[in-house]
Amino acid sequence: MTEKVPEVIVDPSDYQEVLKKLDLVEGKVEFTHSEMQQKIGTKMGRDIGILYGLCIGLMIVVIYLLLAINMNETDLLIIMKSIFQL
Numbered sequence: 318m319t320e321k322v323p324e325v326i327v328d329p330s331d332y333q334e335v336l337k338k339l340d341l342v343e344g345k346v347e348f349t350h351s352e353m354q355q356k357i358g359t360k361m362g363r364d365i366g367i368l369y370g371l372c373i374g375l376m377i378v379v380i381y382l383l384l385a386i387n388m389n390e391t392d393l394l395i396i397m398k399s400i401f402q403l
Contacts, residue, residue: 382396 378400
């Protein structure tokens with residue numbers, strides 16, 4: 318048995334109206350999706366910034382310990398072990 322695709326005759330003005338409504342819905346969906354992605358990006362950027370800040374802060378502390386404190390190598394190793402618990 319051969320099946321044919323049903324043919325439908327639609328008024329062009331109705332068809333254009335439906336296309337306009339679909340475009341409107343598609344625009345709303347795209348806008349909502351982009352807003353959600355922007356919020357996710359903002360949260361990730363904040364988290365990465367916090368991590369960078371912690372790393373830079375630790376580097377500053379280590380540089381301070383290495384340059385500013387006048388002590389021998391064993392005292393520095395004791396301090397580093399107590400800070401980082403190696």
